[in-house]
Amino acid sequence: MPLAGMHNRNRDDLNRSQDKKSYETSSGIEIERVYGPDKTEKFDYESKLGIPGEYPYTRGVQSDMYRGRLWTMRQYSGFASPEESNQRYRYLLEQGQTGLSVAFDLPTQTGYDSDHPLALGEVGRAGVPISSLADMEILFDGIPLDKVSTSMTINSTASILLALYLSVAKKQGLDISVLKGTIQNDILKEYIARGTYIYPPEPSMRLVTDIFKYCKVNVPLWNTISISGYHMREAGATAAQELAFTFSNAIAYVKAALESGLNVDDFASRLSFFFVAQSDVMEEIAKFRAARRMWAKIMKKRFGAKKSKSLKLRFHTQTAGVTLTAQQPENNVVRTTLQALAAVLGGTQSLHVNSKDEALALPTEEAAQLSLRTQQILAHESGIPDTVDPLGGSFYIESLTDQLELAAFDYVDQIDEIGGAVEALRQGFQMKEIHESAFRMQADIESQDKTVVGVNKYISNTPPIEKLQSIDSSQVNMQVERLKEMRINRDNPAVSSALERLRGVVCRGENTMPAILECVEVYATVGEISQVFRDLFGEQKEM
Amino acid sequence: MLDVNRIIRVLVAKPGLDGHDRGAKIIARALRDAGMEVIYTGIRQTPSMIVEVALQEDVDVIGLSILSGAHMDLFPKIFEGLLENNMEDVIVVAGGIIPDQDKPILEGMGVRAVFGPGSSMSEIGDAITKLVCERDD
Numbered sequence: 001m002p003l004a005g006m007h008n009r010n011r012d013d014l015n016r017s018q019d020k021k022s023y024e025t026s027s028g029i030e031i032e033r034v035y036g037p038d039k040t041e042k043f044d045y046e047s048k049l050g051i052p053g054e055y056p057y058t059r060g061v062q063s064d065m066y067r068g069r070l071w072t073m074r075q076y077s078g079f080a081s082p083e084e085s086n087q088r089y090r091y092l093l094e095q096g097q098t099g100l101s102v103a104f105d106l107p108t109q110t111g112y113d114s115d116h117p118l119a120l121g122e123v124g125r126a127g128v129p130i131s132s133l134a135d136m137e138i139l140f141d142g143i144p145l146d147k148v149s150t151s152m153t154i155n156s157t158a159s160i161l162l163a164l165y166l167s168v169a170k171k172q173g174l175d176i177s178v179l180k181g182t183i184q185n186d187i188l189k190e191y192i193a194r195g196t197y198i199y200p201p202e203p204s205m206r207l208v209t210d211i212f213k214y215c216k217v218n219v220p221l222w223n224t225i226s227i228s229g230y231h232m233r234e235a236g237a238t239a240a241q242e243l244a245f246t247f248s249n250a251i252a253y254v255k256a257a258l259e260s261g262l263n264v265d266d267f268a269s270r271l272s273f274f275f276v277a278q279s280d281v282m283e284e285i286a287k288f289r290a291a292r293r294m295w296a297k298i299m300k301k302r303f304g305a306k307k308s309k310s311l312k313l314r315f316h317t318q319t320a321g322v323t324l325t326a327q328q329p330e331n332n333v334v335r336t337t338l339q340a341l342a343a344v345l346g347g348t349q350s351l352h353v354n355s356k357d358e359a360l361a362l363p364t365e366e367a368a369q370l371s372l373r374t375q376q377i378l379a380h381e382s383g384i385p386d387t388v389d390p391l392g393g394s395f396y397i398e399s400l401t402d403q404l405e406l407a408a409f410d411y412v413d414q415i416d417e418i419g420g421a422v423e424a425l426r427q428g429f430q431m432k433e434i435h436e437s438a439f440r441m442q443a444d445i446e447s448q449d450k451t452v453v454g455v456n457k458y459i460s461n462t463p464p465i466e467k468l469q470s471i472d473s474s475q476v477n478m479q480v481e482r483l484k485e486m487r488i489n490r491d492n493p494a495v496s497s498a499l500e501r502l503r504g505v506v507c508r509g510e511n512t513m514p515a516i517l518e519c520v521e522v523y524a525t526v527g528e529i530s531q532v533f534r535d536l537f538g539e540q541k542e543m
Numbered sequence: 544m545l546d547v548n549r550i551i552r553v554l555v556a557k558p559g560l561d562g563h564d565r566g567a568k569i570i571a572r573a574l575r576d577a578g579m580e581v582i583y584t585g586i587r588q589t590p591s592m593i594v595e596v597a598l599q600e601d602v603d604v605i606g607l608s609i610l611s612g613a614h615m616d617l618f619p620k621i622f623e624g625l626l627e628n629n630m631e632d633v634i635v636v637a638g639g640i641i642p643d644q645d646k647p648i649l650e651g652m653g654v655r656a657v658f659g660p661g662s663s664m665s666e667i668g669d670a671i672t673k674l675v676c677e678r679d680d
Contacts, residue, residue: 106560106611110587118589121616122560195562195586235565322565326660359660360642361612435568442569446663455661464643471612542585 025283026441027240029403035395043398048293052388054308056296058289058401059389060347061312066385070098071343072350073375074151076318078103078128079362081475082138085128089143091365095372100143101151101352103127104161109196111157111530115480123476126362127153132525134486135479136164137171145169150181151226151316151350156198158185159207160529163517166219182223182272182316185211188249188421189228191543192430193235198530201422203537207512208253209260212267214513224267225253226316228274232430234322236438239287240404242275244411245430247294248421251412254303255420264303268310277339277346278320284339285391286400288346291315294405317343318352324359328454328462332356337374344378345391351375361468428543483525490523498522499532506536551579551675552602556593557586558621561611566638570606573664574671590617594624597633603675606667607637607654614641614649622653634674638662 023031050056053063062068075092078085089100104127107119113131114123123129130136145168154161162183166176187204190197197204208225215222229237229246237245250271257267275291277284295313299305319339324332333356340353353371355363363371379385391397418424425431444450451457498519505515519529555571557564564586571583582600584592597605607618614637625633637649638658646657656670 110560112560118560120620121613122611125612126561190562193562195564196560235563324660360640435572438565439569439572442573442664446665452661456663468642468644542587 025239025400026278026280027238027283027404027407029240029283029400029407035399037395039395039399048398048402049392055300055311057292057312059392061292061314061349063388065347065388066344066379067388070379070385071348071375072099072149073097073372073379074099074101074316074350074352075368075372076101076103076151076153076352077363077368078105079469080124080128080471081479082128082130082135083478084124084472084475086139086141086143088365088368089139092368092372093143093148095369096376097372099149099151099350102139102153104152104154105129106196108161108526109154109157111160111198111527111534113525113527114476114483116527123479124471129476129479130161130164130526131479131483132486132523133164133167133520134482134523136168140165140168145172146174146178151183152181153184155184155187155190155194155196156204157526157530158183159211159513159516160520160526162211162222163513163520164526166517167521176219178221179219180221182226183211184228184274185225186228186249186253186274188252188425189231189245191425191540192232192245192249193237193434194231197540199533199537200540201426203533204540205252205256205422206260207533209257209262210511210513212257212262212270213260213511215270216262216266220270222270223272223314224270226272226274227253230274230276230318232434233276233278234320236434236441238437239278239280239283240407241411241430241433241437243287243291243294243404243408244415245421245434246273246275246291247298247408248412248415248424248430250295251298251302252421254299258303264299264305265307265310268299268303268305269307269312272349273313273315275315275317276320277317277343277348279323279335279339281338281342281345282396283400283404284342285345286397286404288315288317288343288348289389289392289397289401290405290408292347293401294408314349316350316352317346317348319343319354321354321358324354324356325452325455326359326464328460329356329359329465330462331454332359333370333374336371337378340374340378341382341384344382344384347389357465357468360465361470364467364469366467367469426543431543486523487525494522495519495524495528498524499528502529502532503536506532551604551672552600553579553581553604553606553671554593554597554600554602555581555583555606555608556588556596557584557608558588558590558593558617559609559611559613560587561609561613562586563610563639564608566610567606567608570608570638570664570667574606574668577668577672579668579671590620590624593621594628594630597625598628598630602633603678604634604636604671606671607635607639609637609639609641612640614639615645618649618652618654632678634671634678636667636671636674638667
């Protein structure tokens with residue numbers, strides 16, 4: 001009986017697999033039953049892959065990859081208040097985290113101080129509230145900024161937050177030229193997907209290139225932008241769209257920098273990238289490899305970059321927030337582990353692993369620790385970091401890498417034809433494409449063409465997570481009170497004249513960074529500085 | 544889906560500074576496909592903007608989508624506005640990242656249904672139709 005049963009099941013399985021008309025990746029690439037040498041027959045190793053650390057960098061940007069240095073374990077966090085966030089950072093560093101990653105709340109990201117009416121309910125929710133240098137000093141209290149690298153997810157207000165970081169470093173007695181870190185500073189994807197833009201695209205692009213120029217001279221090790229596919233993918237893009245829209249945006253930034261008078265090799269090495277690691281493990285590994293090859297080609301062929309550093313795609317990876325389920329939350333640990341595995345097999349430079357409770361709230365300390373441990377297990381127990389690009393040469397992976405590159409370049413061409421990323425987003429092209437993919441994916445889940453374990457299949461009643469991270473409203477009140485007090489006690493005439501000087505700098509078309517630094521050093525707030533730009537640049541309505 | 548004699552009018556709105564609009568856009572489209580008239584006003588809507596549009600457009604339902612965690616502060620403002628404008632009959636439902644512990648409080652405020660992560664388009668459409676039918680009975 002058991003044998004007969006097994007037989008039947010096998011036959012059922014076979015029938016089922018025959019019923020399924022086609023197998024596809026998220027990008028609609030058809031998957032064959034098996035891949036063999038015919039797929040790589042005319043495969044030119046030198047031009048397609050090359051030696052790791054050499055053009056076209058498909059296998060990795062370093063010759064020794066993780067043997068030389070493991071990826072940076074960088075858990076994104078920030079919540080409630082500068083005090084609470086500072087404690088979380090210290091905790092994560094004590095637990096062996098190797099870099100900081102700051103999440104700012106939405107008022108900070110959209111240029112409103114914690115006491116602004118539009119900040120109601122948002123202060124300290126999605127990240128840490130930073131209104132002035134007083135907050136930033138608390139955020140990094142006791143953390144020597146020459147010993148850590150810090151990534152800040154900040155876009156419209158990136159130049160202000162960078163200025164605040166530099167000011168804290170100066171107060172710690174440091175030469176800012178030694179500082180290492182990243183600001184996201186990728187405004188174009190905000191219009192497409194993430195939604196924290198303030199000003200129209202042109203003046204926003206000017207703020208971006210002002211940062212490029214300022215940092216080239218003053219903070220040479222700083223990654224001045226993290227061109228992000230992550231949020232577009234989270235909004236619904238496929239893997240191919242993620243690559244294409246990211247690189248179209250990157251092309252727009254490079255062009256803007258060139259037009260502002262910079263030479264490509266002067267800033268290209270400070271451009272960094274940010275991708276998601278989604279659940280389709282094989283397609284994701286191929287995506288990271290295709291990304292490196294694409295960027296090397298773009299920089300070399302399209303922009304004539306000469307330095308090898310200008311051609312190397314360095315990227316941060318975060319596991320996919322959208323795949324986290326509120327149902328059976330323990331399953332999320334398995335999901336994020338698989339996604340993190342894809343990121344490491346894809347050769348990421350840094351990684352954030354989402355926590356199991358994040359379908360419902362910001363992670364608790366315990367959940368964040370488990371995410372860090374996931375990374376440490378991959379790094380120290382899995383054996384994966386011991387060799388470079390372990391899956392290189394796999395018939396399937398190489399075939400997928402080629403096809404993703406083709407599909408993505410096809411989209412880049414379409415955007416070029418429209419007139420580039422800025423014109424395309426003005427027409428809503430990327431938004432529409434992303435929405436179509438998102439809608440299709442949702443329909444596939446509801447028709448059960450796509451299985452989400454615990455949501456549309458294998459449903460069971462598991463108890464909800466008992467302890468979720470909550471935001472202490474007394475922390476939020478304290479933040480608002482401190483800000484009000486600070487406004488009274490600072491040198492207000494100095495603030496007014498610094499803001500006036502900034503106004504002049506903006507109007508004369510000079511680099512805004514030095515004037516912003518002057519403003520933050522006399523405790524002008526994020527909201528006040530943003531207001532100067534709001535007045536002069538105008539505000540962008542949703543496109 | 545239940546029978547309705549007229550077209551249900553729905554405002555899909557995103558209160559607060561949150562820019563995550565994937566869900567709101569999908570729901571707006573799904574409700575439209577289900578035969579409803581949908582007004583989607585985009586991101587960063589203040590409570591007063593939401594009440595104003597609901598009033599102008601004479602909607603049956605307001606669907607609030609929020610992922611930033613600001614719902615406990617913003618929703619009461621919306622209900623205050625509805626009360627001021629004698630719009631207590633407008634059905635308010637919500638979706639997004641809303642912890643279980645907040646649900647009873649929101650329901651006490653007047654939110655008729657809360658759709659968490661994993662809710663399906665058909666489930667939301669059916670629930671809205673049912674709520675409108677019950678109200679109009």
